[in-house]
Amino acid sequence: MSSFKSKYQEELIANAAYIGTPGKGILAADESTGTIGKRLASISVENVETNRRALRELLFTTPGAFECLSGVILFEETLYQKTASGKPFAELLKEGGVLPGIKVDKGTVEIAGTNGETTTQGLDGLGQRCQKYYEAGARFAKWRAVLKIGPNEPSELAIHENAYGLARYAVICQENGLVPIVEPEILVDGPHDINKCAAVTERVLAACYKALNDHHVLLEGTLLKPNMVTPGSESPKVTPEVIAQYTIRALQRTVPAAVPAIVFLSGGQSEEEATLNLNAMNKLQVKKPWSLSFSFGRALQQSTLKAWSGKDENVKKAQDAFIARCKANSQATLGTYKGDATLSEGASESLHVKDYKY
Amino acid sequence: MSHFKGKYHDELIANAAYIGTPGKGILAADESTGTIGKRLASINVENVESNRRALRELLFTAPGALQYLSGVILFEETLYQSTASGKPFVELLKEAGVLPGIKVDKGTVELAGTDGETTTQGLDGLGQRCAKYYEAGARFAKWRAVLKIGPNEPSELSIHENAYGLARYAVICQENGLVPIVEPEILVDGPHDIHKCAAVTERVLAACYKALNDHHVLLEGTLLKPNMVTPGSKSAKVSPQVVAEHTVRALQRTVPAAVPAVVFLSGGQSEEEASVNLNAINQVKGKKPWSLSFSFGRALQQSTLKAWGGKEENVKKAQEALLVRAKANSEATLGTYKGNSQLGEGASESLHVENYKY
Numbered sequence: 001m002s003s004f005k006s007k008y009q010e011e012l013i014a015n016a017a018y019i020g021t022p023g024k025g026i027l028a029a030d031e032s033t034g035t036i037g038k039r040l041a042s043i044s045v046e047n048v049e050t051n052r053r054a055l056r057e058l059l060f061t062t063p064g065a066f067e068c069l070s071g072v073i074l075f076e077e078t079l080y081q082k083t084a085s086g087k088p089f090a091e092l093l094k095e096g097g098v099l100p101g102i103k104v105d106k107g108t109v110e111i112a113g114t115n116g117e118t119t120t121q122g123l124d125g126l127g128q129r130c131q132k133y134y135e136a137g138a139r140f141a142k143w144r145a146v147l148k149i150g151p152n153e154p155s156e157l158a159i160h161e162n163a164y165g166l167a168r169y170a171v172i173c174q175e176n177g178l179v180p181i182v183e184p185e186i187l188v189d190g191p192h193d194i195n196k197c198a199a200v201t202e203r204v205l206a207a208c209y210k211a212l213n214d215h216h217v218l219l220e221g222t223l224l225k226p227n228m229v230t231p232g233s234e235s236p237k238v239t240p241e242v243i244a245q246y247t248i249r250a251l252q253r254t255v256p257a258a259v260p261a262i263v264f265l266s267g268g269q270s271e272e273e274a275t276l277n278l279n280a281m282n283k284l285q286v287k288k289p290w291s292l293s294f295s296f297g298r299a300l301q302q303s304t305l306k307a308w309s310g311k312d313e314n315v316k317k318a319q320d321a322f323i324a325r326c327k328a329n330s331q332a333t334l335g336t337y338k339g340d341a342t343l344s345e346g347a348s349e350s351l352h353v354k355d356y357k358y
Numbered sequence: 359m360s361h362f363k364g365k366y367h368d369e370l371i372a373n374a375a376y377i378g379t380p381g382k383g384i385l386a387a388d389e390s391t392g393t394i395g396k397r398l399a400s401i402n403v404e405n406v407e408s409n410r411r412a413l414r415e416l417l418f419t420a421p422g423a424l425q426y427l428s429g430v431i432l433f434e435e436t437l438y439q440s441t442a443s444g445k446p447f448v449e450l451l452k453e454a455g456v457l458p459g460i461k462v463d464k465g466t467v468e469l470a471g472t473d474g475e476t477t478t479q480g481l482d483g484l485g486q487r488c489a490k491y492y493e494a495g496a497r498f499a500k501w502r503a504v505l506k507i508g509p510n511e512p513s514e515l516s517i518h519e520n521a522y523g524l525a526r527y528a529v530i531c532q533e534n535g536l537v538p539i540v541e542p543e544i545l546v547d548g549p550h551d552i553h554k555c556a557a558v559t560e561r562v563l564a565a566c567y568k569a570l571n572d573h574h575v576l577l578e579g580t581l582l583k584p585n586m587v588t589p590g591s592k593s594a595k596v597s598p599q600v601v602a603e604h605t606v607r608a609l610q611r612t613v614p615a616a617v618p619a620v621v622f623l624s625g626g627q628s629e630e631e632a633s634v635n636l637n638a639i640n641q642v643k644g645k646k647p648w649s650l651s652f653s654f655g656r657a658l659q660q661s662t663l664k665a666w667g668g669k670e671e672n673v674k675k676a677q678e679a680l681l682v683r684a685k686a687n688s689e690a691t692l693g694t695y696k697g698n699s700q701l702g703e704g705a706s707e708s709l710h711v712e713n714y715k716y
Binding site for chain 1: 522
């Protein structure tokens with residue numbers, strides 16, 4: 001085997017497969033303190049620890065939500081938080097059959113000599129941090145690499161740095177019992193068409209899997225979190241069926257069958273758009289040797305946030321909005337979504353923020 | 359798309375898919391003049407053009423055999439030969455629904471500074487040669503890269519050279535209408551165990567697919583011809599099920615689903631061994647998003663050659679021997695081979711020749 005032998009081998013394989021259970025997906029609730037501050041500001045809520053805690057409790061105690069989720073990605077602060085009545089979030093999730101995950105990267109920095117391209121930090125002491133998170137109950141991790149499309153981008157340097165950073169992160173996670181989510185996000189920003197996005201996505205994913213192989217990563221114990229293949233944000237829209245075809249073809253050309261599941265990022269798509277696109281992919285009758293699911297942040301929480309607005313009396317309304325999106329996406333992983341989820345305020349709203357930084 | 363846009367796009371995809379038709383596979387009859395000379399010598403037949411022609415006519419006119427073949431790889435001389443009654447071989451094959459293929463490499467040369475590792479020649483003027491072969495009726499090509507396992511082998515240099523040579527050959531073929539068979543053979547020679555073979559195979563295949571992606575090759579219009587994953591020739595044998603599991607797992611970890619078919623080389627296995635292993639591979643439960651078939655030379659012709667002995671009066675007997683092996687391998691691609699085919703003289707004989715050169 002080209003993978004190293006981790007003592008967590010069987011567990012990694014089982015957890016990765018579990019996350020890909022049809023009908024389930026991931027809630028990405030790992031917004032850093034700065035980023036969640038922007039979300040809270042947009043609904044006029046103060047960015048203090050209690051409010052951040054209250055928001056996550058709202059999400060995690062939504063009746064029925066856990067049936068639709070196999071994992072939740074947390075920010076470090078949240079991993080150690082509890083419900084108002086004192087139950088640790090990690091325990092709450094585990095009891096609900098939901099694996100806790102942890103964001104382990106430390107954001108992006110610019111690569112000198114490029115035109116605003118970035119690499120991701122977080123490798124220093126990563127092994128010890130992963131170990132600590134495993135003890136706290138985490139069973140998977142996430143690291144976001146970011147690439148952009150431009151006249152000369154992504155450059156070979158940016159692709160290489162991000163691919164090899166992801167691979168190094170991935171093997172360190174596996175050494176410490178965490179299933180690594182490999183996330184090479186290609187930003188949607190730009191006037192390029194879907195063909196360009198497809199070409200770049202295929203090039204980036206090929207580089208990622210070469211890097212993972214070089215680093216002896218156990219593919220059966222990983223997940224992939226890619227962008228869907230779409231036109232750029234400044235280019236005309238296409239149908240979900242076209243997005244589905246281009247996306248699956250890109251994955252067929254690059255992602256080995258050993259990878260158990262692909263959990264798409266929503267990247268600025270509206271809640272409804274993201275769900276419809278995921279649904280179209282799962283309806284397509286072509287070779288798809290990995291399950292196709294979601295790892296949505298904004299596209300699961302947007303209308304929930306708006307409904308909540310920080311007010312206790314709105315919690316039920318907010319939870320109703322949340323379960324509607326959870327169920328919709330659960331159906332989308334089965335290709336059975338009819339587009340009839342009660343559209344809450346904001347569900348069709350584009351969540352695109354130019355050059356998005358978490 | 360990361361592949362180049364060629365005028366033969368649809369035809370390449372259709373031909374590659376056809377070669378992978380369940381129940382069919384490839385007869386590798388592309389032995390160079392020197393190599394076929396050794397085969398003829400072993401049955402005391404003179405190595406002259408008429409004998410080489412007669413042997414291939416024997417194979418291509420064997421009653422009932424062609425239905426089990428989707429392709430035959432030819433050496434250049436054979437591409438332009440005809441039956442005794444004057445029908446071009448290419449026409450004979452096409453009428454029977456068998457695609458003619460052509461060996462286009464020019465053998466291996468040693469890499470200076472390595473311990474006997476090689477790279478493959480043949481890129482000079484390859485485009486024009488492919489165009490010529492296409493006109494003559496060829497629809498696919500083959501190029502054999504060779505790697506070996508040793509204390510320090512295969513080296514990163516030899517993996518890189520062979521992978522990038524294969525990729526350059528592949529895209530030139532596609533520019534000229536030929537489906538390239540990508541063949542990175544890792545020789546079975548050595549005392550290593552199956553785990554070592556698996557690790558090397560995964561490393562080599564990962565490098566190949568990175569190179570193919572870099573060179574903008576259309577994966578849907580290619581075929582892969584790898585070694586099965588087995589113990590080294592000086593190591594204890596294992597069961598077909600063990601060979602099958604390790605082989606399928608190596609492919610799951612490296613070969614994109616876009617590749618329509620994997621056509622294994624027999625690499626010195628006996629006729630029966632090769633069929634039984636291929637059968638076990640097709641019985642493995644697990645994700646196999648490519649058809650799994652054969653591209654056998656020695657493992658299809660050994661008992662046929664022995665039965666023929668160069669004598670006219672033996673042609674019928676020899677053709678029956680070929681039919682037995684062709685049918686056995688056809689069943690093996692369906693996982694239905696019972697291992698009961700009439701063993702022709704030599705069917706169980708190992709065909710291993712140390713450090714085999716075509």
